Amino acid sequence: MANEQNNFSEIIAHCKEYGYIFPSSEIYDGLSAVYDYGQNGAQLKKNIRDYWWKSMTQLHENIVGIDAAIFMHPLTWKASGHVDNFSDPMIDNKDSKKRYRVDHLIESHAEKLAFEGKKEEEFALLKSMDELLSKDDFGGLKNLIEQNKIKCEVSGTANWTDIRQFNLMFSTEFGSSVSGNEEDNKVYLRPETAQGIFVNFLNVQKTGRMKIPFGIAQTGKAFRNEIVARQFIFRMREFEQMEMQFFVKPGTEMEWYNYWKTERLKWHESLGIPAEKLRYHDHVKLAHYANAAVDIEFEFPFGFKELEGIHSRTDFDLKQHQELSKKKLQYFDNDLKEDGKPIGNYIPYVVETSVGLDRLFLTVISVAYANEKWTKEDGTEDSRVVLRIPAKIAPYKLAILPLVKKDGLPEIAKQLMNECKQSFHTFYEEKDSIGKRYRRMDAIGTPFCVTIDHQTKEDNTVTIRYRDTMMQERISLAEVKSILMEKIN
């Protein structure tokens, strides 16, 4: 356990040291639970995102991608339940440090009153609570708690903090003109990308002439005000999701749920994530919108945690949006029933796959990172830190290294670089000994190095060196590009 913790700090340090991830606004001491991706991190993140996008849209002809705005009409979040379900007032007991939802605390006291036969007091308490809650009168609620001498079950004291509201969503002001009422201008930064897909369901279905079943994919930033946000990029306030909502005929949702459940696990394995580090975790307690839900969990250095969620969301979202927008969000199914007539209108059911891009990034890095030590043939110790990132998503695909920086070797190397850089990301380096340069490429996860030496000038061959095995072999200079193209696809 201590070892794993250690390993995790090593990974975090490595990410910073080699341009993968920096704490946000670091020169100002950072901003809690916000991180920036550096030169190598941004490239890796983009490669993962592209890989996902391609596997969703290009490899499934019935899935298309969109890019909806982060700002959405405020009613969106009323419809989704985010406004009402996730902004409960909370209160802490100063002695036990235990935190309660204010309504839960008062309700459990009311139950106690009922148990004692004090029906009238119970009724009065609940009535005043509802009134105060609807007015957001936190001072009044605290008075109510104090008047009723409601105590913490753990500490047994009535030593309470002030009531505070924890909002899941970030809000900001919309429009440059200021109305008298702040609420009029209030918009939220989306806490999930899914709603951008739901509100565009009809636009995409009609303009793309999509037939059910079909999917809409999207990647993008989302924002959540987590109460506690730690564990590096695992839980951030600003993060990126990769979501696909799959619209199906009601009654067929379990079939598709199971399809995506296996499909998504296979996809993660295709990224080189070992099967034994992945597992399903079925939700027993379901969210208000779902009739089935499973997480794909990955064994992070700090334990098995959610990487991707697959939810059968029923017709909850479309139905809600239909109700609040007063627009019909239905699909006319022209497939024929047994009686020869079309099936007709219905609100589709939705199966969602939703993976955190940052979590996937951390997964890839966790799997890739290795601090290796071994004994050389002459008996001395040797070591290296290597990121075994799969070639298809590695930031740099190839490093081109002249063995020495004279005798015309850099010229040959640069010519090769010009030939390759249109096709894939290459890195050129002529400083320091060749071994040191190999180590540097290991540390940032470059899968292949090609070294130009004096023999190159004689027979047009170069050494290709493999990051994972440290093996090397001679190949033709002319074939470098085509060999690389083959290896990274």
Add this chain to the structure above:
RNA sequence: GCGGAAGUAGCUCAAUUGGUAGAGCGAUAGCCUUCCAAGCUAUAGGUCGCGAGUUCGAGACUCGUCUUCCGCUCCA
């Protein structure tokens, strides 16, 4: 938010009882040319997290503050 620990160069860490900051690695430039880090030379880089106080004098002592890490609390 609470409790504990820690903040000195890019990284890892030093600096005797308070006397105006050092090393290794790394980086940069040059030398050497050698297919798996740790050869030679030179250079750069720190108002010791920030603010105040005590003192002739503070990296060190006191208070405050910020940040990070660990634990608890919360998490659709």
